[in-house]
Amino acid sequence: MSLHAQEIPPPYGLADELAEERAHLTRSRAALRRMRERAEALFATGDKVAGDAYTAEQLGRHLARRVAELADDPRTPLFFGRLDFGDADAEHAGHRYHVGRRHVTDEQGEPLVLDWRAPVSRAFYRASARDPQGLAVRRRFGFGDGKLTSFEDEHLDRGEELGRASRILTAEIERPRVGPMRDIVATIQPEQDELVRADLATSICVQGAPGTGKTAVGLHRAAYLLYLHRERLRRSKVLVVGPNRAFLGYIAAVLPALGEVEVEQATVEDLVDRAPVRAVDPPDVATLKHDARMAEVLRRAVDAYIGEPVEPMLVSDGSFRWRIGLEPLHRLVQETRAERLPYAVGRERVRARVVGLLQRQAEARRAESPGDAWLRRMGKSKPVTGFLDTVWPALTPDGLLHTLYAEPVRLAQAADGLLTPDEQSLLTRRATGRLTNGTGLARTAKATRWTTADAMLIDEAAGLLERSTGYGHVVVDEAQDLSPMQCRVIARRSEHGSLTLLGDLAQATAPWAATDWRESLRHLGKPDAAVVPLTIGFRVPAAVLAFANRLLPALAVDVPPAESLRGDGTLDVRTVTDLAGATVAEVRAALAHEGSIAVVAADDTVEGLRSALAEAGIDTATADAPAAGARVTVVPATLVKGLEYDHVIVVEPAAIVAAEPRGLHRLYVVLTRAVSRLSVLHTVPLPAPLA
Ligand SMILES: Nc1ncnc2c1ncn2[C@@H]1O[C@H](COP(=O)(O)OP(=O)(O)OP(=O)(O)O)[C@@H](O)[C@H]1O
Numbered sequence: 001m002s003l004h005a006q007e008i009p010p011p012y013g014l015a016d017e018l019a020e021e022r023a024h025l026t027r028s029r030a031a032l033r034r035m036r037e038r039a040e041a042l043f044a045t046g047d048k049v050a051g052d053a054y055t056a057e058q059l060g061r062h063l064a065r066r067v068a069e070l071a072d073d074p075r076t077p078l079f080f081g082r083l084d085f086g087d088a089d090a091e092h093a094g095h096r097y098h099v100g101r102r103h104v105t106d107e108q109g110e111p112l113v114l115d116w117r118a119p120v121s122r123a124f125y126r127a128s129a130r131d132p133q134g135l136a137v138r139r140r141f142g143f144g145d146g147k148l149t150s151f152e153d154e155h156l157d158r159g160e161e162l163g164r165a166s167r168i169l170t171a172e173i174e175r176p177r178v179g180p181m182r183d184i185v186a187t188i189q190p191e192q193d194e195l196v197r198a199d200l201a202t203s204i205c206v207q208g209a210p211g212t213g214k215t216a217v218g219l220h221r222a223a224y225l226l227y228l229h230r231e232r233l234r235r236s237k238v239l240v241v242g243p244n245r246a247f248l249g250y251i252a253a254v255l256p257a258l259g260e261v262e263v264e265q266a267t268v269e270d271l272v273d274r275a276p277v278r279a280v281d282p283p284d285v286a287t288l289k290h291d292a293r294m295a296e297v298l299r300r301a302v303d304a305y306i307g308e309p310v311e312p313m314l315v316s317d318g319s320f321r322w323r324i325g326l327e328p329l330h331r332l333v334q335e336t337r338a339e340r341l342p343y344a345v346g347r348e349r350v351r352a353r354v355v356g357l358l359q360r361q362a363e364a365r366r367a368e369s370p371g372d373a374w375l376r377r378m379g380k381s382k383p384v385t386g387f388l389d390t391v392w393p394a395l396t397p398d399g400l401l402h403t404l405y406a407e408p409v410r411l412a413q414a415a416d417g418l419l420t421p422d423e424q425s426l427l428t429r430r431a432t433g434r435l436t437n438g439t440g441l442a443r444t445a446k447a448t449r450w451t452t453a454d455a456m457l458i459d460e461a462a463g464l465l466e467r468s469t470g471y472g473h474v475v476v477d478e479a480q481d482l483s484p485m486q487c488r489v490i491a492r493r494s495e496h497g498s499l500t501l502l503g504d505l506a507q508a509t510a511p512w513a514a515t516d517w518r519e520s521l522r523h524l525g526k527p528d529a530a531v532v533p534l535t536i537g538f539r540v541p542a543a544v545l546a547f548a549n550r551l552l553p554a555l556a557v558d559v560p561p562a563e564s565l566r567g568d569g570t571l572d573v574r575t576v577t578d579l580a581g582a583t584v585a586e587v588r589a590a591l592a593h594e595g596s597i598a599v600v601a602a603d604d605t606v607e608g609l610r611s612a613l614a615e616a617g618i619d620t621a622t623a624d625a626p627a628a629g630a631r632v633t634v635v636p637a638t639l640v641k642g643l644e645y646d647h648v649i650v651v652e653p654a655a656i657v658a659a660e661p662r663g664l665h666r667l668y669v670v671l672t673r674a675v676s677r678l679s680v681l682h683t684v685p686l687p688a689p690l691a
Contacts, residue, residue, distance in 0.1 A: 021082075021141065022148050024098065028078050028112040032104045074146045076257065078104065079113045080186035081124045082139035086157050089134025092120060099124045101185060102259045116185050117227040125193040128163075132156035140168045140186070164189075164536075164565060173538050174568055176595030177646045177675045178631075180253050184216045195500075195532060196220045200229050200473065203494075203529035205501040205517050209562030210548070210672035211539025214502040215251060215642060218475040221500050223258040225473055236472030236497060240265045241490060243478040246623035246635075247642040251477075264471075268486045269452055271493065272459040275398050279449035283511065285426050289453035290483030290512040292523060293418045295460060301404050301414035302343050302464045307391045309333060315358060315383045322361045324354065332357075333391050343465045347392045354387065355379050397461035401454060402445035405430060459489050468492040478642055479503035479520065483512035487523035499526050505557040507641065507669045509662045515557065537562040539644055541569020544678045547690070548671035554664050554689045573680040573690075579651055580612035582681045586649050587618055587632055590677070595646025596631060600670050602655040603636035609651060610634045641669050648674035649681065657687045664689070 079100030085092040099121045100113040114121055127133040136157040142150035152168050154160050162169075169187050188196060195217050198204055208214040222238050240255075240263055242248045248265045255263050269277070281289065288294070309329035315322045332353040336346050355378045362370050378384060388394075404411050408428045415424050430441040442448040450458070462468075474494040476482070480503035482490070490499070501524065505514060514520040517531045537545055542564040549561060576582035583599055590597045599620075601609055613620050619630040623639045633645065637656045650656075650670055657663035667687065671678065685691055 018148070018151065021151065024112070025078060025148050027106070028098070028100075028104045031106050031112050032078065032102075034107070035104065073257065076101070076146065076182075077141060077143040077148065077186070080141050080143070082137075082141075082151075083120070083124055083135055084137040084139070085134050086132070086136035088132075092134060097121075101183075101257070115227065117224050122193070122197065125188050126190050127156055128190075129154075129156050129159045129161035140166060142168045142171065173565060174676075176593070177644055178594075178596050180249070181215070181251050181644075183220070183254050183257050184213065185220065185258065188216075188220060189213075189536065191534065191536070192217050192220075195534075196224050200225050200233075201498055203499040203501070203521075203526040205479075205499075205521060205529050205531045206503070206534055207517060207531055207559060208502070208504055208534030209537060209559065210504065210507065210545075210669070211537045211564075211644070212534035212562055213536075213538055214504070214534060215477055216254075217534070218477055218500050218502045219251060219254045220258070222263055222473065222475050223255055223260045226260050226263070229472070233472045234262070236470075238263045239471040239474045239493065241271070241474065241476045242267060243481060243641055244624075244639060246639050247478070249624060250643055268482070268489055269455070271489055272452075272455040274462060275450045275455050275458050277450055277452050277455050279451045281451040281453050286451070286453045287511050288419075288423055288426055289451075289457055290485050292484035294457060294485055295488060297411075297415045297418055298400070298404075298457065298460050299464060301400060301410065302395065302461070304410070304413060305343075305393055305395060306333070306337055306346075307393075309387065309391055313354070313383050313387050315378065315381055317358075317362070317378070320362070320365065322358050324357050328357060329354075329387070329391075336392075342463075342467050343392075343395060345467065347388060347394065350392050351379050351384065351388055354384055358384075395465055396445065397458045397465060398445040398448070398450070400461045400465075401457055402441070402448055405441055453485075456485050456489060459492070460485060463488070463492045468495065470495050470497055472497045473500070474498075475500045475502070477502045478507070480505050480508040480514050481510040481641075482514065482520060483510065484519075484523045487520055491523065491525035495525060499524060499529065501526075501529070504559065506552060506555050506559050507665060507672075508557070509638075509641070509660070509665045509669065511661060513662070513665075533560045535560050535562050537564040537566070539566075539675055540564055540672050541566040541571075541674070541676065541678075543571045544569055544674050545672070547571055547573070547678070548668055550689050551664055551668045551671070551687075555668060568676070569674070570677045571680075572678070573686070574682070576681050576683060579681060579683055580609060583609055583649060583651055584612055584616045584618070586679050586681060587613060588616075590647045590649065590679075591618075591631065593647065593677075595676060596633065597647045597649070598640070598643075598645035598673065599632065599634045599649045599651060600637055600640050600656075600673065601634075601651035602659045603638055604659070605651065605655060606634055606636045637666055637670050640673055644673050644675055646675045647677040647679070649679045651681050652684065653680060653682060653686055653690065654684050 079098040081099040083097045083099060085095050087093050097114045097120060098112065099116055101116065103111065103115045104113040105111055123133040123135050124138060127135045127138060138154045138156060140152045141148055152162065152166060154162050172187050192213055195204060195206060206214050206217060222240060226233050226238060242251065242265065244267055252265065309326055312326050313324040313329060332350060336349050341349060355375055358378050359370060359375065404414065405428055411424050411428055470493045474490060474497060476490055476499065479501045508514060521527050521529050545562065545564045587597060587599065599609055610620055613632065618632055621630040621633045623633055623635045623643065653667050656667050656670060660666060664687065
């Protein structure tokens with residue numbers, strides 16, 4: 001209820017005021033419905049009014065998007081705040097605005113709800129008693145099931161400010177979690193808002209402990225940038241990169257709920273899709289392929305294909321014979337090389353230069369300029385293509401990698417001083433037949449069973465051969481796990497755009513994971529991006545965070561610790577004798593509460609626990625198929641990153657730690673997934689830092 005109302009009687013009853021706000025909500029919903037109906041009607045007639053097929057298609061796409069953007073979800077409030085400007089504000093003095101998920105206007109075009117991203121809405125997130133930003137009163141609305149149930153006023157002009165004591169904020173943070181991630185647009189905090197509203201040109205790296213809202217910030221920044229730079233980003237596009245399908249599924253609904261339906265979402269593996277992946281590298285080989293040195297090896301390998309002209313060129317052209325001497329041929333190869341163009345572009349540049357020299361001779365002899373057909377014919381003539389194949393042979397990305405693996409001498413040349421002989425033999429052993437597990441190198445690139453790391457190197461090779469096309473903005477979540485070579489995959493896609501990098505070095509579990517953001521930013525091509533910390537935890541209750549934080553000294557990372565906003569929640573650590581039986585009992589007890597439940601265990605024990613729950617008659621879902629409707633999800637420890645559940649039951653932490661080299665980091669991730677309750681069940685002693 002209103003602070004103001006509790007202290008000073010409002011001009012008329014609270015109930016009246018609530019009724020008036022509800023009426024405004026009804027009016028706004030009706031107006032949004034009208035806007036949508038209008039867009040639908042236009043969509044239906046769009047192809048009739050547009051002239052040609054292309055225009056009709058463009059218009060159709062625009063209108064379909066508009067219809068999707070105007071969708072109204074009755075479960076989410078259309079507005080969540082109100083701004084009453086005081087007399088001090090020059091532009092908005094005496095005005096009152098409702099702030100919500102999108103602009104809603106009445107039939108006269110008057111605003112009923114302002115988009116949260118509009119410049120004037122900024123005060124909703126940033127104003128404080130110290131800096132009211134022109135506001136007299138900020139009002140927050142409380143909702144239940146889409147119904148407006150309460151409001152809370154802060155008279156900033158009188159120095160009143162609730163900050164994090166807001167009951168509406170607390171209720172939002174403490175609500176039991178069910179299903180996929182939701183937007184946080186009603187309660188974005190000032191330090192988060194600063195990141196969300198950073199300029200399009202600015203790349204930022206956010207280092208934040210678990211549950212500090214990094215994912216939320218990244219998604220809201222994407223929505224904000226799309227609002228502010230609509231046309232530009234519609235052309236150049238926004239990409240969100242996440243660690244796996246389960247994570248992308250979990251966040252998929254957030255942007256559409258904010259009216260943004262055109263953001264691409266992908267894993268790094270999705271991005272490097274030039275070669276089908278049909279094999280798995282042994283860990284030592286994968287680690288080597290993810291090493292930054294591989295970029296230089298590939299660059300040198302490509303460079304080594306550029307050869308020296310060995311003889312003058314003679315071209316027959318009807319009754320004429322043209323000749324280009326060795327010296328000009330040398331010069332044009334050198335000049336093209338110095339331009340440092342992508343290799344395939346360089347090849348075409350050499351062809352064009354050779355044809356240019358032939359053209360000059362033809363012009364001198366015939367006293368007229370040859371036409372386009374002649375130029376094309378000369379470019380494709382045998383002497384010219386033969387010359388190109390000697391000094392600048394055509395390459396394909398997979399062909400380049402195949403040859404490098406298949407020819408140890410070529411690899412040795414490219415890797416000289418970079419990779420040790422042992423490392424080189426790790427790369428060539430598939431060709432030498434020393435592997436019999438089906439990953440052996442085939443005779444051709446097309447028939448080779450590539451691995452995910454190969455696909456990434458093929459992408460690197462493609463970046464050396466061709467010009468890359470990129471996105472206007474890329475949001476990268478869980479970025480601490482990117483290898484230098486994966487960073488380069490993203491760098492190629494954000495070269496002309498900006499980046500929002502989100503991560504937590506303490507949660508880095510990949511063997512090649514980052515230990516220093518500066519290093520990652522360098523590989524991402526944004527060495528000067530600011531690294532900004534987020535330290536307020538919105539997910540994990542204080543008691544649970546304190547337990548998980550006991551692992552931090554053992555993780556050997558220098559990260560600012562988080563402070564939990566949540567004083568509620570429970571932690572229960574128990575020694576048991578029968579893990580499966582105890583898990584079933586714990587899940588049964590958890591089912592008595594509201595909210596989602598996850599059983600998280602070492603990957604190889606997950607199936608056993610799933611069967612035990614099934615035998616006890618408890619339906620379970622998997623992390624990548626959450627829509628199955630079951631309240632209980634059984635999640636392998638390696639898949640739970642970035643996800644959250646109301647009640648998390650962690651089974652045998654020691655087994656999670658033992659399963660991989662960075663097992664303690666993995667356990668830190670697992671222990672920080674709980675929103676309300678964390679149960680830890682173990683039969684063997686807990687890992688040392690927790691014991
Ligand atoms: N300002 C906020 N208001 C309400 N809820 C918030 C706010 N910021 C974050 N949250 C909630 O806190 C939870 C954690 O947020 P999020 O997943 O973005 O954190 P994260 O830093 O990415 O965590 P992790 O490092 O574990 O991946 C989510 O449920 C999110 O909705």
